[in-house]
Amino acid sequence: xxxxxxYRLRNLSRHNGRSFYxxxxxxxxxxxxxxxxxxxxxxxxxxxxxxxxxxxSLNQTELAKFAAIAESxxxxxxxxxxxxxxxxxxxxxxxxxxxxxxxKDPFSVRPFEGLKFVDVGCGGGILSEPLARMGASVTGxxxxxKNIKIARLHADLDPVASSIEYQCTTAxxxxxxxxxxxxxxxxEVIEHVADPAEFCKSLSALTVSNGATVISTxxxxxxxxxxxxxxxxxxxxxxxxxxHEWSSFLTPEELVMTLQRASISVEEMAGFAYNPLTGxxxxxxDVGVNFIAFxxxxxx
Amino acid sequence: MSRLIxxxxxxxxxxxxxxxxxxxxxxxxxxxxxxxxxxxxxKEDEGxxxxxxxxxxxxxxxxxxxxxxxxxxxxxxxxxHLSIAIIDSNPALTNMPSIKKxxxxxxxxxxxxxxxxxxxxxxxxxxxxxQHRHAYFDKMQVWDYTGFGFTRYNARDAxxxxxxxxxxNKVLHKSLLSCLQKxxxxxxxxxxxxxxxxxxxxxxxxxxxxxxxxxxAKLELTDGTNVYAKLVVGSDGNKSRVRELSGIKxxxxxxSQSAVICTVEHPSENSxxxxxxxxxxxxxxxxxxxxxxxxxxxxxxxxxxxxKIMNQHDFIKAVNHALDSGxxxxxxxxxxxxxxxxxxxxxxxxxxxxxxxxIPPKVVKVVSERMAFPLSLMHANDYVAKRVxxxxxxxxxxxxxxxxxxxxxxxDVAALSNVxxxxxxxxxxxxxxxxxxxxxxxxxxxxxxxxAVLDGFQKAYSVDFGPLNILRAAAFNGxxxxxxxxxxxxxxASGERSLPFLS
Ligand SMILES: Cc1cc2nc3c(=O)[nH]c(=O)nc-3n(C[C@H](O)[C@H](O)[C@H](O)COP(=O)(O)OP(=O)(O)OC[C@H]3O[C@@H](n4cnc5c(N)ncnc54)[C@H](O)[C@@H]3O)c2cc1C
Ligand SMILES: C[S@@+](CC[C@H](N)C(=O)[O-])C[C@H]1O[C@@H](n2cnc3c(N)ncnc32)[C@H](O)[C@@H]1O
Numbered sequence: 103x104x105x106x107x108x109y110r111l112r113n114l115s116r117h118n119g120r121s122f123y124x125x126x127x128x129x130x131x132x133x134x135x136x137x138x139x140x141x142x143x144x145x146x147x148x149x150x151x152x153x154x155x156x157x158x159s160l161n162q163t164e165l166a167k168f169a170a171i172a173e174s175x176x177x178x179x180x181x182x183x184x185x186x187x188x189x190x191x192x193x194x195x196x197x198x199x200x201x202x203x204x205x206k207d208p209f210s211v212r213p214f215e216g217l218k219f220v221d222v223g224c225g226g227g228i229l230s231e232p233l234a235r236m237g238a239s240v241t242g243x244x245x246x247x248k249n250i251k252i253a254r255l256h257a258d259l260d261p262v263a264s265s266i267e268y269q270c271t272t273a274x275x276x277x278x279x280x281x282x283x284x285x286x287x288x289x290e291v292i293e294h295v296a297d298p299a300e301f302c303k304s305l306s307a308l309t310v311s312n313g314a315t316v317i318s319t320x321x322x323x324x325x326x327x328x329x330x331x332x333x334x335x336x337x338x339x340x341x342x343x344x345x346h347e348w349s350s351f352l353t354p355e356e357l358v359m360t361l362q363r364a365s366i367s368v369e370e371m372a373g374f375a376y377n378p379l380t381g382x383x384x385x386x387x388d389v390g391v392n393f394i395a396f397x398x399x400x401x402x
Numbered sequence: 403m404s405r406l407i408x409x410x411x412x413x414x415x416x417x418x419x420x421x422x423x424x425x426x427x428x429x430x431x432x433x434x435x436x437x438x439x440x441x442x443x444x445k446e447d448e449g450x451x452x453x454x455x456x457x458x459x460x461x462x463x464x465x466x467x468x469x470x471x472x473x474x475x476x477x478x479x480x481x482x483h484l485s486i487a488i489i490d491s492n493p494a495l496t497n498m499p500s501i502k503k504x505x506x507x508x509x510x511x512x513x514x515x516x517x518x519x520x521x522x523x524x525x526x527x528x529x530x531x532x533q534h535r536h537a538y539f540d541k542m543q544v545w546d547y548t549g550f551g552f553t554r555y556n557a558r559d560a561x562x563x564x565x566x567x568x569x570x571n572k573v574l575h576k577s578l579l580s581c582l583q584k585x586x587x588x589x590x591x592x593x594x595x596x597x598x599x600x601x602x603x604x605x606x607x608x609x610x611x612x613x614x615x616x617x618x619a620k621l622e623l624t625d626g627t628n629v630y631a632k633l634v635v636g637s638d639g640n641k642s643r644v645r646e647l648s649g650i651k652x653x654x655x656x657x658s659q660s661a662v663i664c665t666v667e668h669p670s671e672n673s674x675x676x677x678x679x680x681x682x683x684x685x686x687x688x689x690x691x692x693x694x695x696x697x698x699x700x701x702x703x704x705x706x707x708x709x710k711i712m713n714q715h716d717f718i719k720a721v722n723h724a725l726d727s728g729x730x731x732x733x734x735x736x737x738x739x740x741x742x743x744x745x746x747x748x749x750x751x752x753x754x755x756x757x758x759x760x761i762p763p764k765v766v767k768v769v770s771e772r773m774a775f776p777l778s779l780m781h782a783n784d785y786v787a788k789r790v791x792x793x794x795x796x797x798x799x800x801x802x803x804x805x806x807x808x809x810x811x812x813x814d815v816a817a818l819s820n821v822x823x824x825x826x827x828x829x830x831x832x833x834x835x836x837x838x839x840x841x842x843x844x845x846x847x848x849x850x851x852x853x854a855v856l857d858g859f860q861k862a863y864s865v866d867f868g869p870l871n872i873l874r875a876a877a878f879n880g881x882x883x884x885x886x887x888x889x890x891x892x893x894x895a896s897g898e899r900s901l902p903f904l905s
Contacts, residue, residue: 178834178835178836186836187836189828189830189836190824190825190828190830190836190837193828193829193830194827194828197827197828209479209480211479211480211483211826231829231831232828232829232830233829234829235826235829235830235831236828236829258614259614259616259617260614260617260831261614264614
């Protein structure tokens with residue numbers, strides 16, 4: 103979604119806007135880009151944002167962009183609108199996979215009662231709050247201090263959400279502190295980190311053995327994996343041809359491989375062809391594809 | 403799972419200003435039990451939250467539609483834990499009215515469709531309806547004063563037992579109240595009216611001193627009570643205060659027509675819904691049990707006031723004239739609907755399809771007061787705003803022509819409770835516009851389609867088209883001959899399809 107525009111920005115500066123610039127799908131989404139104008143036109147690079155200790159996953163340019171629009175996290179019509187609109191769908195995925203995995207009652211109002219979750223790259227807490235309402239003990243972390251402040255303020259508006267622990271830190275720092283969680287969730291973050299493979303290793307280290315890891319990101323090949331649920335086995339046997347240039351946009355099979363190397367086996371994956379219901383968002387049917395993967399940390 | 407342990411039955415709380423602190427203490431303690439975090443309330447807010455009633459949902463207007471929503475929420479696994487306020491000064495909500503079986507039927511009745519009946523069954527309210535007077539009908543005859551055509555619908559044509567059921571509004575309402583009493587819902591009834599409302603704005607949220615209240619809708623009631631809620635449901639009828647206070651505009655118009663309604667008696671029992679189209683509008687005779695029927699008769703406002711005050715004898719004469727003897731000849735089954743149609747035109751004709759015209763029962767007595775209502779059509783431009791949602795007549799009012807008014811409201815109830823349940827499942831804030839829009843999208847399309855047809859229907863029959871009547875009659879007869887078409891018409895009329903009938 104909007105990460106695409108970030109991606110492009112970064113690519114322009116880092117790689118001279120190579121291949122992606124030519125991708126036809128990019129231009130189809132000009133309205134989307136308009137929605138991210140603040141992102142594109144702010145010159146956030148010079149901000150004096152306070153970041154967590156610099157560690158492997160941090161990409162300072164990316165973080166500055168989030169800091170610049172932090173105020174608008176909870177504006178459902180603002181730059182983070184795609185996340186707001188996508189939220190119920192991705193939460194439905196999380197609910198169904200994790201209820202099954204942890205043997206919880208799918209008709210419960212608070213199925214995640216008694217489970218410890220960490221929301222890595224929580225931003226303003228768009229995902230953390232619903233997870234808390236679903237009963238999880240949530241820790242939300244983000245590398246941008248401003249995001250954490252917004253998240254804290256907003257969570258305090260709701261007595262249930264106010265139980266969330268927000269912290270400005272990184273996954274690596276939590277690993278050093280030897281923190282462990284039943285479920286480690288990082289949605290729409292991996293495409294912003296400096297080293298996805300290292301990042302996955304940190305997520306894995308935070309997950310208890312047999313615990314769950316959920317990652318969502320944008321598919322580099324966009325429409326290729328569209329809406330269907332891609333059978334994990336299918337993906338597992340579909341080895342990358344090695345023709346891809348590495349970029350921080352992963353394809354589903356790359357994500358599966360990366361997680362595999364980090365001792366997480368992907369059990370389920372789904373694509374989101376995100377289709378706004380109302381005419382409000384004029385992008386309608388052509389918003390590209392995000393995907394979400396649920397994996398289990400191998401025991402031992 | 404502590405959630406499941408706290409299902410102790412709560413007597414319905416009735417909140418009055420005097421009792422405020424006591425009642426709310428009870429409420430607060432149940433809340434604390436229910437949510438297993440010690441951090442349920444922010445420390446600094448504790449004082450505030452304990453003094454001020456806070457609910458998940460405030461239902462403003464406990465009429466036939468609002469009470470159905472409360473029952474529906476109470477009967478779904480993912481919504482029954484919600485804390486509900488019901489705000490309505492109607493004394494029936496607190497002192498259950500008694501309904502005597504041998505009182506003559508009230509003239510205010512609804513024709514509920516099979517879809518509405520299944521909603522009632524699903525929430526456990528239909529068993530209470532069945533304890534009172536109600537009249538199923540399995541036949542419907544619609545005809546036209548010109549004598550050219552008629553249509554008889556039979557439930558059998560659509561493989562159904564009934565086409566609908568006529569129930570007094572007070573029975574529907576009371577059944578919902580009885581049903582709600584049996585539920586585990588955490589509900590508080592506020593016997594007052596909504597006077598004003600403030601919705602959270604971004605500045606109130608960021609500057610507010612009591613954080614958890616600032617993000618809620620604040621309702622001020624006529625008795626001075628303030629109630630806070632995550633979601634305000636406007637089920638307060640066609641002059642909705644909730645709609646007005648949230649700045650939602652409406653589109654609508656009045657017809658220069660009124661409906662006269664009353665209960666009448668005839669010599670034998672009736673199980674057919676009758677509707678005859680006259681030059682000034684239709685007259686309907688709906689069975690309401692025993693030898694009683696309900697009359698809904700559309701005419702000009704001037705005629706309506708005359709018919710309201712004329713003596714019984716004249717009124718009965720006028721009714722029988724309108725239903726049968728006046729304006730034109732009875733249709734003959736033969737003219738278009740009978741033998742004229744070649745037999746190869748009648749695929750799968752069952753005997754039911756070719757039923758002959760029947761004469762409606764003769765009215766002998768008026769047993770209730772006569773009331774007159776102006777006909778109007780109103781539709782809210784939006785059904786939702788932040789923390790606000792409209793259902794029932796607050797969102798759409800139609801004239802009683804096809805008996806769809808309250809059925810549209812019940813379809814709203816079914817859709818909204820599902821959307822709220824889906825929201826709870828994924829941990830949404832139930833007052834969030836993005837969530838509520840799903841309800842709006844689903845219902846608006848269906849309601850607008852239904853209204854468009856009712857409006858077209860109304861227009862088609864309020865003008866005397868002369869020769870066009872023959873076409874209309876042919877359409878009626880066509881519908882009578884082609885069983886599959888008729889089946890479609892019946893399923894639209896009985897609320898199974900979202901698109902309207904007789905378009
Ligand atoms: C003559 C006539 C015949 C009809 N026939 C049929 C028919 O045959 N079939 C059919 O389906 N429909 C029929 N209808 C329509 C049907 O009656 C309505 O659709 C139905 O009553 C709507 O229910 P509701 O709960 O939305 O609103 P209402 O029944 O109007 O209830 C609104 C409630 O809100 C309360 N309220 C109002 N303002 C406030 C406030 N500020 N604060 C708190 N509470 C408030 C009121 O006390 C009331 O209890 C008919 C209507 C008319 C006029
Ligand atoms: C696209 S947002 C996603 C927010 C949230 N997960 C959601 O989906 O609603 C990405 C977030 O990741 C944060 N982030 C980026 N790199 C990070 C890193 N290395 N460690 C922690 N957070 C990071 C950004 O500050 C930003 O808030």
